Amino acid sequence: MNTAVLRTEARLLAREPGSLFWILVFPPVLLAILGAVPAFREPQDGLDGLRIVDTYVPVTVLVGMIVAGVQSMPAGLTGYREHGILRRMSTTPVRPSALLSAQMLVHAVAAVLSALLALAVGRLAYDVRLPEQPYGYLLALVLAVVVSLALGSVISAVSRTVKIAGAIGTAVFFPMLFCAGVWLPVQAMPDVMADVVGLLPFGAAAQALNEAMVGDWPGWAHLGVMAGWTVALSVAAARWFRWE
Amino acid sequence: MSVIEVTDLRKSYGGRTVVDGVSFAVEEGEIFGILGPNGAGKTTTVECVEGLRVPDAGRVRVTGLDPVADHDRVAHVLGAQLQEGRLQEKLTVREALQLYAAFHPNPADWRPLAERLGLGDRLGARFGKLSGGQKQRLFIALALVGNPRIVVLDELTTGLDPRARRDTWQLIEEVRDSGVTVLLVTHFMEEAQRLCDRIAVIDKGRIAALDTPAGLIRRSAGATVITFTPSAPLDEEELSALPALSSVAYKDGRITLAGGDETVNAVITLLARRHITAHQLRVSDATLDDAFLDLTTTDLTTTDLTKTDLTETTS
Numbered sequence: 001m002n003t004a005v006l007r008t009e010a011r012l013l014a015r016e017p018g019s020l021f022w023i024l025v026f027p028p029v030l031l032a033i034l035g036a037v038p039a040f041r042e043p044q045d046g047l048d049g050l051r052i053v054d055t056y057v058p059v060t061v062l063v064g065m066i067v068a069g070v071q072s073m074p075a076g077l078t079g080y081r082e083h084g085i086l087r088r089m090s091t092t093p094v095r096p097s098a099l100l101s102a103q104m105l106v107h108a109v110a111a112v113l114s115a116l117l118a119l120a121v122g123r124l125a126y127d128v129r130l131p132e133q134p135y136g137y138l139l140a141l142v143l144a145v146v147v148s149l150a151l152g153s154v155i156s157a158v159s160r161t162v163k164i165a166g167a168i169g170t171a172v173f174f175p176m177l178f179c180a181g182v183w184l185p186v187q188a189m190p191d192v193m194a195d196v197v198g199l200l201p202f203g204a205a206a207q208a209l210n211e212a213m214v215g216d217w218p219g220w221a222h223l224g225v226m227a228g229w230t231v232a233l234s235v236a237a238a239r240w241f242r243w244e
Numbered sequence: 245m246s247v248i249e250v251t252d253l254r255k256s257y258g259g260r261t262v263v264d265g266v267s268f269a270v271e272e273g274e275i276f277g278i279l280g281p282n283g284a285g286k287t288t289t290v291e292c293v294e295g296l297r298v299p300d301a302g303r304v305r306v307t308g309l310d311p312v313a314d315h316d317r318v319a320h321v322l323g324a325q326l327q328e329g330r331l332q333e334k335l336t337v338r339e340a341l342q343l344y345a346a347f348h349p350n351p352a353d354w355r356p357l358a359e360r361l362g363l364g365d366r367l368g369a370r371f372g373k374l375s376g377g378q379k380q381r382l383f384i385a386l387a388l389v390g391n392p393r394i395v396v397l398d399e400l401t402t403g404l405d406p407r408a409r410r411d412t413w414q415l416i417e418e419v420r421d422s423g424v425t426v427l428l429v430t431h432f433m434e435e436a437q438r439l440c441d442r443i444a445v446i447d448k449g450r451i452a453a454l455d456t457p458a459g460l461i462r463r464s465a466g467a468t469v470i471t472f473t474p475s476a477p478l479d480e481e482e483l484s485a486l487p488a489l490s491s492v493a494y495k496d497g498r499i500t501l502a503g504g505d506e507t508v509n510a511v512i513t514l515l516a517r518r519h520i521t522a523h524q525l526r527v528s529d530a531t532l533d534d535a536f537l538d539l540t541t542t543d544l545t546t547t548d549l550t551k552t553d554l555t556e557t558t559s
């Protein structure tokens with residue numbers, strides 16, 4: 001990790017209004033809008049007495065992460081390769097891998113910020129309880145960030161151009177949002193659907209976050225699913241990634 | 245002392261050999277040019293020197309180090325300006341210079357460097373907003389900002405206007421005078437002739453000649469070119485019999501002869517004997533252009549000469 005590269009990448013991300021909006025602004029705004037619907041603030045029997053706005057806090061936490069990992073980062077990395085920026089860096093004493101790790105780190109930080117914003121909006125505007133098992137929540141959150149970056153790395157590895165990365169990113173984006181529960185929070189999914197979604201990284205993440213939210217230690221199965229995907233995706237990315 | 249040694253370098257892509265046994269050595273403190281037509285294998289060769297490409301065969305040494313195996317140590321002594329590539333669109337000139345300076349242990353002061361390259365008033369501009377020439381000058385600055393012992397410049401002045409080109413040449417001479425060794429890739433004759441101490445002419449992946457610019461010109465078949473418009477027709481056979489003649493060409497009533505000093509004297513004698521006046525008589529020494537054409541095309545025939553408007557390149 002090279003601090004000059006890291007500082008530069010942080011500055012550059014701060015100059016991307018599109019990425020900033022979709023990672024940092026959109027998720028908390030989405031939560032605010034959902035919470036503004038009175039019916040979503042009524043406890044639901046089908047959700048063990050939770051309100052719909054409660055179930056959407058982990059969803060919006062994951063949305064920022066998915067945008068950061070699957071849309072913003074792969075486009076950036078692929079552009080760095082396509083435009084010869086990684087190659088130019090190879091002629092300096094600093095390895096181009098410094099650029100990769102800096103991109104990952106700034107997107108990870110943005111994703112975590114987005115999660116904190118979503119939690120804060122839920123807590124302040126709609127009185128959503130903060131996670132009752134904070135350590136378990138943090139662990140699930142970190143695993144979710146890591147798996148989304150690993151997924152983004154694979155997208156960048158298989159995309160020759162920024163356009164392709166954008167297309168793959170979008171194709172992956174909506175199924176990932178579905179798993180995270182944007183259309184139907186996992187608590188409200190039929191059991192079979194919840195089980196299937198739970199085998200995918202963001203379905204597992206949603207369930208792990210929900211468990212920690214209500215005070216339980218997140219299930220090892222869910223954490224294991226995220227860890228397993230992280231390993232598999234990282235191996236694939238390392239194998240397929242080309243520097244030029 | 246040779247700071248770059250390339251021995252029998254070979255590289256092919258998909259079964260097509262693009263660098264086919266290239267050898268040369270660059271001495272400390274010189275400007276060494278690699279000159280050749282597009283696709284000759286120049287970029288491939290210097291990118292092997294930079295460690296960006298791995299040779300199929302042969303040996304490359306930069307200050308005695310292997311640029312692939314000893315990448316980090318070579319990167320400390322060698323600065324590179326690549327033929328292609330961009331920077332991040334929203335990175336400013338100042339940030340790019342600061343960033344690349346931070347990569348090196350003893351960087352140059354980037355402010356005077358930017359000033360010297362005419363970027364002083366563009367420091368706050370983003371890369372994406374720079375003109376082609378400004379981008380090119382920024383890349384040159386980035387190659388120099390690490391205070392390298394050796395700098396490799398690939399198509400240095402492509403995209404620059406004539407004035408910026410001359411300024412850049414002067415900068416490169418200053419860089420050399422400060423003790424830096426320069427490996428320069430170009431397809432501009434004027435650039436090679438003006439800057440290079442020695443030139444390797446590469447054609448189809450092989451070195452066709454390696455000499456000083458003057459040496460290359462001396463070798464070229466028609467070292468002196470005589471053109472004129474005769475007031476009356478001249479006998480072609482008589483012309484062809486001129487001493488030391490290497491070629492004759494006729495175009496739009498003008499005659500172009502390539503040969504040596506003897507040819508000049510003989511043609512003047514011939515004209516006087518026939519009472520023919522030579523209108524717009526021009527006698528010029530061959531340029532690197534001519535030498536280059538000699539070296540990079542297999543046989544320079546009369547037809548080739550007719551196609552090349554020599555009056556333009558030699559006047």
Ligand SMILES: Nc1ncnc2c1ncn2[C@@H]1O[C@H](COP(=O)(O)OP(=O)(O)O)[C@@H](O)[C@H]1O
Nearest residue numbers: 257258262280281282283284285286287288289
């Ligand atoms: N990465 C590559 N893959 C395939 N062919 C290449 C590659 N790089 C260069 N070539 C081919 O090798 C030849 C020499 O290229 P290059 O070294 O760039 O020539 P020059 O710099 O002299 O114009 C060209 O025909 C080019 O198309």
Ligand SMILES: [Mg+2]
Nearest residue numbers: 286287288327
């Ligand atoms: Mg080239």
